[in-house]
Amino acid sequence: MDLFQRPPADHATPYAPLADRMRPRTLDEFVGQEHILGKGSLLRRAIEQGTVGSLILWGPPGTGKTTLAHIIARSAAYNFVAFSAVTSGIKEIKKVIEESRAQRGLSSRKTLLFVDEIHRFNKAQQDAFLPHIERGIITFIGATTENPSFEVVSPLLSRSQVVVLEALTEEDLLTIVRRAMSDREHGLGSTPLTIEPEALLHIARSAHGDARVALNALETLANATAKPADAVISLAQAEEALRNKALLYDKSGEEHYNLISALHKSMRGSDPDAALYWLGRMLEAGEDPLYLARRMVRFASEDIGNADPQALQVALSAMQAFHFIGLPEGKLALAQAAIYLATAPKSNAVYTAYAAAAADIRSEGALPVPLHIRNAPTGLMKELGYGRGYQYAHSHPQAHVPQEYFPEKLQGRIYYRPSDRGFEKIIARRLLLWRNRNKKKQQ
Numbered sequence: 001m002d003l004f005q006r007p008p009a010d011h012a013t014p015y016a017p018l019a020d021r022m023r024p025r026t027l028d029e030f031v032g033q034e035h036i037l038g039k040g041s042l043l044r045r046a047i048e049q050g051t052v053g054s055l056i057l058w059g060p061p062g063t064g065k066t067t068l069a070h071i072i073a074r075s076a077a078y079n080f081v082a083f084s085a086v087t088s089g090i091k092e093i094k095k096v097i098e099e100s101r102a103q104r105g106l107s108s109r110k111t112l113l114f115v116d117e118i119h120r121f122n123k124a125q126q127d128a129f130l131p132h133i134e135r136g137i138i139t140f141i142g143a144t145t146e147n148p149s150f151e152v153v154s155p156l157l158s159r160s161q162v163v164v165l166e167a168l169t170e171e172d173l174l175t176i177v178r179r180a181m182s183d184r185e186h187g188l189g190s191t192p193l194t195i196e197p198e199a200l201l202h203i204a205r206s207a208h209g210d211a212r213v214a215l216n217a218l219e220t221l222a223n224a225t226a227k228p229a230d231a232v233i234s235l236a237q238a239e240e241a242l243r244n245k246a247l248l249y250d251k252s253g254e255e256h257y258n259l260i261s262a263l264h265k266s267m268r269g270s271d272p273d274a275a276l277y278w279l280g281r282m283l284e285a286g287e288d289p290l291y292l293a294r295r296m297v298r299f300a301s302e303d304i305g306n307a308d309p310q311a312l313q314v315a316l317s318a319m320q321a322f323h324f325i326g327l328p329e330g331k332l333a334l335a336q337a338a339i340y341l342a343t344a345p346k347s348n349a350v351y352t353a354y355a356a357a358a359a360d361i362r363s364e365g366a367l368p369v370p371l372h373i374r375n376a377p378t379g380l381m382k383e384l385g386y387g388r389g390y391q392y393a394h395s396h397p398q399a400h401v402p403q404e405y406f407p408e409k410l411q412g413r414i415y416y417r418p419s420d421r422g423f424e425k426i427i428a429r430r431l432l433l434w435r436n437r438n439k440k441k442q443q
Contacts, residue, residue, distance in 0.1 A: 018219040019212045021186040032172040050076030054140040059165025062210030065143040069114040078112035118142030119151035126153045167209025174204045199238035205286030206242040208327045272342035293319035305350035307422035345422030353416035367407035402441035
């Protein structure tokens with residue numbers, strides 16, 4: 001079969017897997033990724049106008065990278081060539097480019113080259129695309145589940161727009177599965193089969209943002225279920241097909257808040273075992289892992305702060321690690337962070353200090369900056385006293401000089417009172433020395 005063809009006008013054959021048969025053909029059928037494909041977005045307008053340039057589509061499996069490439073090709077009537085980095089090399093690249101050039105001469109139609117798993121190509125293979133992208137012989141779209149900053153060569157990155165796709169939400173997956181159940185032409189709508197709401201929800205939650213996993217599970221259940229008119233897919237069958245139990249958990253209800261409270265308080269109470277349990281309860285029930293990562297970042301500042309400044313870095317690194325490797329392995333990065341946070345020395349001094357400062361701001365309003373710590377970039381400002389009397393800290397021993405930095409109305413305020421735990425014990429000694437110097441100057 002000729003490699004160069006228009007994107008298929010119809011869905012996959014009736015014998016294709018359900019996930020392929022239900023692949024969207026238009027942006028209106030596409031579910032999810034509103035942050036990049038919402039009405040009026042730049043990418044959506046470019047697709048509708050047929051003016052999309054080379055792209056790197058980065059996102060977890062089953063989020064629509066291949067589907068989006070097909071839609072882009074169809075919108076501009078490109079020759080569409082799907083190319084797998086797993087099975088192809090430079091020889092195949094050269095052949096594709098030669099045929100692309102020939103097709104351009106014969107029909108004036110451009111070629112969209114879609115390279116799945118671009119991160120599996122080595123540097124030389126990736127570099128082979130560059131001159132042909134620059135000359136406009138091909139429009140290049142690469143898809144990857146790995147961070148392109150690490151896996152795609154810089155010259156290719158600089159010639160492509162990186163588009164980040166996110167894991168589909170539970171609501172997105174419910175929409176996709178319901179559509180498959182009702183679609184009579186390409187889905188299961190002509191099958192005398194119903195599904196319990198609990199089973200539908202379990203499929204959506206257990207798919208972890210991957211539409212292909214959800215549709216494959218649904219197809220497995222449909223094939224294994226008898227076909228009489230009263231055939232029903234039950235929760236028990238869905239659990240068996242997905243090999244995991246449905247956990248009692250409503251992400252928008254009271255149980256959600258109960259569990260996140262339990263996780264937070266277990267870490268605050270320095271109990272790593274309980275923290276792991278509540279973290280696992282939420283992850284295994286389908287909670288958004290990045291929501292949990294964000295909560296741990298907040299916890300690192302609110303409940304640990306400068307008692308262990310490294311805690312914030314650990315929490316942020318766990319969030320970045322999860323972005324990098326995704327599910328299921330990314331759960332371990334979150335677990336590592338939860339254990340670290342639970343066992344770190346605790347202090348809420350940063351939290352209480354900011355709250356006190358914010359209270360003064362609300363009650364006192366926008367107090368003027370003292371003249372001596374204002375910048376004076378112009379002669380007029382210097383004449384008005386801006387910067388007059390300011391003492392440069394680095395010109396003094398230990399880079400400290402007793403000097404007032406507060407507005408006059410708030411002079412002497414102390415917000416930050418470090419604990420005697422962890423690194424804050426060192427900070428407390430340092431602050432005591434500086435504050436004593438300030439008092440002596442005022443006497």
